[in-house]
Amino acid sequence: MIARARYAAIATALLLLVTLPWWVGNTYYVNIASQILLFAVFALALNILVGYGGLVSLGHAGLFAVAGYTAALMLQAGYGHFAANSAAIVVTLAASAIFAVLALRSIGIGFLMITLALGQIIWGVAYRWASLTGGDNGINVTTRPAPFGISLAAAPSFYFTSLIVFLLALATMVLLVRSPFGASLRGTRDQARRMNALGYNVWLIRFLAIVLSGFWTGVSGLLFIYYNQFISPQVSALTTSAEVLLMVISGGTATLLGPIVGAVIVVVMKNVVSAYIERWNLVLGVIFVVIITFMPEGLVPGTVRLCRWGWLVIRTRLNRTPARTARDQAQETHGSGAPS
Amino acid sequence: MMQQITSAQVVILAINSFALGGLLFLLSAGFSLIFGLMRIPNLMHGAFFMLGAYFGVSFLEWGMNFWLAALLSGLAMAAIGGLIERVLLRRLEGQVLPQVLLTLGFAFIIADICLMIWTGDPWQPTPPPELRGAVQAMGMFFPLYRLMVLAVAVAVAIALWILVDWTRLGAMIRAGVDDPPIARVVGIKVSQLFTLVFCLGAALAAFAGVMGAPFLSVYPGLDFEMLPLALIVVILGGTGSLLGALVGSFILGFLYNFGQAMFPDLAYVILFLPMLLILVLRPQGLFGRVMT
Amino acid sequence: MSALAVNQLSKAFGGLRVTADVNLAIEPGERRLIIGPNGAGKTTLFNLITGEIAPDSGSIALFDRDITRVASHRRPHLGMARTYQIITLFDQDTILRNVTLALLGLSSKRWSLLADLDRQRELTERAHAALGRVGLAHLADRPLAQTSYGERRRVEIAMALAQNPRVLLLDEPFAGLSIDERRDVRALLNAIPREVTVVMIEHNMDVALDWAERITLLHFGEVIVEGTRAEVVADPRTREVYLGR
Numbered sequence: 001m002i003a004r005a006r007y008a009a010i011a012t013a014l015l016l017l018v019t020l021p022w023w024v025g026n027t028y029y030v031n032i033a034s035q036i037l038l039f040a041v042f043a044l045a046l047n048i049l050v051g052y053g054g055l056v057s058l059g060h061a062g063l064f065a066v067a068g069y070t071a072a073l074m075l076q077a078g079y080g081h082f083a084a085n086s087a088a089i090v091v092t093l094a095a096s097a098i099f100a101v102l103a104l105r106s107i108g109i110g111f112l113m114i115t116l117a118l119g120q121i122i123w124g125v126a127y128r129w130a131s132l133t134g135g136d137n138g139i140n141v142t143t144r145p146a147p148f149g150i151s152l153a154a155a156p157s158f159y160f161t162s163l164i165v166f167l168l169a170l171a172t173m174v175l176l177v178r179s180p181f182g183a184s185l186r187g188t189r190d191q192a193r194r195m196n197a198l199g200y201n202v203w204l205i206r207f208l209a210i211v212l213s214g215f216w217t218g219v220s221g222l223l224f225i226y227y228n229q230f231i232s233p234q235v236s237a238l239t240t241s242a243e244v245l246l247m248v249i250s251g252g253t254a255t256l257l258g259p260i261v262g263a264v265i266v267v268v269m270k271n272v273v274s275a276y277i278e279r280w281n282l283v284l285g286v287i288f289v290v291i292i293t294f295m296p297e298g299l300v301p302g303t304v305r306l307c308r309w310g311w312l313v314i315r316t317r318l319n320r321t322p323a324r325t326a327r328d329q330a331q332e333t334h335g336s337g338a339p340s
Numbered sequence: 341m342m343q344q345i346t347s348a349q350v351v352i353l354a355i356n357s358f359a360l361g362g363l364l365f366l367l368s369a370g371f372s373l374i375f376g377l378m379r380i381p382n383l384m385h386g387a388f389f390m391l392g393a394y395f396g397v398s399f400l401e402w403g404m405n406f407w408l409a410a411l412l413s414g415l416a417m418a419a420i421g422g423l424i425e426r427v428l429l430r431r432l433e434g435q436v437l438p439q440v441l442l443t444l445g446f447a448f449i450i451a452d453i454c455l456m457i458w459t460g461d462p463w464q465p466t467p468p469p470e471l472r473g474a475v476q477a478m479g480m481f482f483p484l485y486r487l488m489v490l491a492v493a494v495a496v497a498i499a500l501w502i503l504v505d506w507t508r509l510g511a512m513i514r515a516g517v518d519d520p521p522i523a524r525v526v527g528i529k530v531s532q533l534f535t536l537v538f539c540l541g542a543a544l545a546a547f548a549g550v551m552g553a554p555f556l557s558v559y560p561g562l563d564f565e566m567l568p569l570a571l572i573v574v575i576l577g578g579t580g581s582l583l584g585a586l587v588g589s590f591i592l593g594f595l596y597n598f599g600q601a602m603f604p605d606l607a608y609v610i611l612f613l614p615m616l617l618i619l620v621l622r623p624q625g626l627f628g629r630v631m632t
Numbered sequence: 633m634s635a636l637a638v639n640q641l642s643k644a645f646g647g648l649r650v651t652a653d654v655n656l657a658i659e660p661g662e663r664r665l666i667i668g669p670n671g672a673g674k675t676t677l678f679n680l681i682t683g684e685i686a687p688d689s690g691s692i693a694l695f696d697r698d699i700t701r702v703a704s705h706r707r708p709h710l711g712m713a714r715t716y717q718i719i720t721l722f723d724q725d726t727i728l729r730n731v732t733l734a735l736l737g738l739s740s741k742r743w744s745l746l747a748d749l750d751r752q753r754e755l756t757e758r759a760h761a762a763l764g765r766v767g768l769a770h771l772a773d774r775p776l777a778q779t780s781y782g783e784r785r786r787v788e789i790a791m792a793l794a795q796n797p798r799v800l801l802l803d804e805p806f807a808g809l810s811i812d813e814r815r816d817v818r819a820l821l822n823a824i825p826r827e828v829t830v831v832m833i834e835h836n837m838d839v840a841l842d843w844a845e846r847i848t849l850l851h852f853g854e855v856i857v858e859g860t861r862a863e864v865v866a867d868p869r870t871r872e873v874y875l876g877r
Binding site: 282 | 379380381428431432435436437438440441442444445446447448449450451452453455456564568571572574575604605606607608609611612615616619620623
């Protein structure tokens, strides 16, 4: 019954996503949908670390930019899209490995600080090494690729490309969550010491998770430069890392849906807010503070908890069962509510 | 890519390095104490520096004395920092990650408010009249104001050292840095201590902002340029170690100025090299203890 | 041949020597009890043996193979399992998943990204069997957060036993248990087959005295007395550091 409802929901969501360009109509909204998808890929990538690995990175914008800059520079130098994208992924994987080796000298807050510093190095290179990166002027990406002869220049075709990439990323996450490797990664998050004593190489598990996360971050970085057809140091700034972290946290860490919901919220907000005022950072900061203060587990688990609690209160009122039962049940659902 | 520099430039660069090192010490001493004691990397610290500098700019615009402006800015920031700590950070006690993210959120808020009030144009207040110009010695000119910044930083370092190593309050801070649960058990009011240290750190950052304004100038983005520097100083020197913060600050001051002069393209990368080296060779920092 | 041989093992934290020239030779199948008052360095000794801490000097051998420099996460693969005095389990998972994780740790499947962990029939069956051995088969699907302290102690032991170790290190398996629960754990330990060498730490001597064949008394990181149960109990030095306090 529940399984059937779930399949129905997934099928509906898929159908809506596939037909989106037709029912949305307006190019502007199709583009926003592409933006949401590409940032959802980024957020899913970061969630591997933040949610399942318990490793909070504030340097992911750096990896995102490494992919973007590598591809943009290769294209500028006259290489084809395939070569540029392959090189970008290889370089991003290498950069992720370096990130991992350095940041894994420490865990917890130390990890966060080191990734932040590494992200700033990349920002520094992008911004100051103007002879290579064009500094603040950035680099233009003149064309979008045309795989199998299908041009991605128009909004709908680019949307479908983003959708395919997004679905692939999502499929990876589904595999990860149910796989033994995913269970190992979550184990290192919850009880690293015990995992080590059980025969798991905790360092290597974390290293591989960072590289896997780096891979999808790089892929989303490529989508990003093709979407904007431009890259500038702003992409690698701490603000970008913080935005994506906000997507993960606001939606709910260690859930499949959370980062996607987070991407929808942040991208829509950003577009709506910047249409009216210039104060995006202020709004971003306020959302951060409000969510962390009032709904620290994120919107998806938080809403689920609120709904269950609300439903129990209503049912309890109707049935006039003792209030104690409702509270106990609410605690129970709270304890095991988050799918992981 | 490498630029040649003359020996006269070396002297000037050295002075600038000492001045910047002094500034960085003022900034990172508080950061280090907060981190050591509360285990929170305060990601607002760069924002405190920038907001403090802007306060200084406005106070000076109103015709206030330079030193008074710096002190008042520090006091104002202590109040703001204390408020954030007591009202919001305190609610999340023990949840390190949410605390860190809260400070990040506030960093964005402060940055945007600064942009709203002081606009996107850079401000560069003039140093107090008695410190303009240079002293001449051994046939060279030394910019007076930067020497003064160095002197102030040294004075603050000595004051902090006396505070931490020789007073009762300092003993409590050290106990808290070493082992917070024990400190709590022996009756130290850790909660009040946290607020106090947080205010002190905020005040020092703002004070440093005003001191730095005449030669760094104040502009949007200064906050997130200073924050990583404070991070590096702490990673270099070791958390909670004032001596480490002092040494780390001067190392960075020199790297920044000489790097900028010799490898303008890569100056920012050079800043991070010692950090990477330390992380690989001595993760606890030059003067940090191994945390078990 | 010793199942576990510790030779001149030393470790100091700062100036404090927590393990001082410790020698141990534990025979295959032996039941060895390591006792000593709090702070005697018992858990540190375990951490050294399992490699969670690196020794300053000395060596450790498992069935004559020198493992001093073998990474700690490799040692379970060589047949060494341990439990913790402070229960260290996965609270968000079920009991079954906890034991499955223990089994997965020794399986090459643990790196797989494509398999579905819930459908690893062989792992699940073995996990059920291990739970059966400690009498928790009926609670397999219960989330760990909803189990009692005594049950968790048994999950700790089940996870170690599931790995089919040759040498099993138990760190105060009776800590915090009621008399009934102690009896259950005791029966469980008695049922461990003789192929398994068992080393147990206990600071309370009475709890496991009659279980042990040989006893080592640690004090301030040093081996004070070692011998059979009767010898150690009769030794005046035991009374001095331990019984006569």
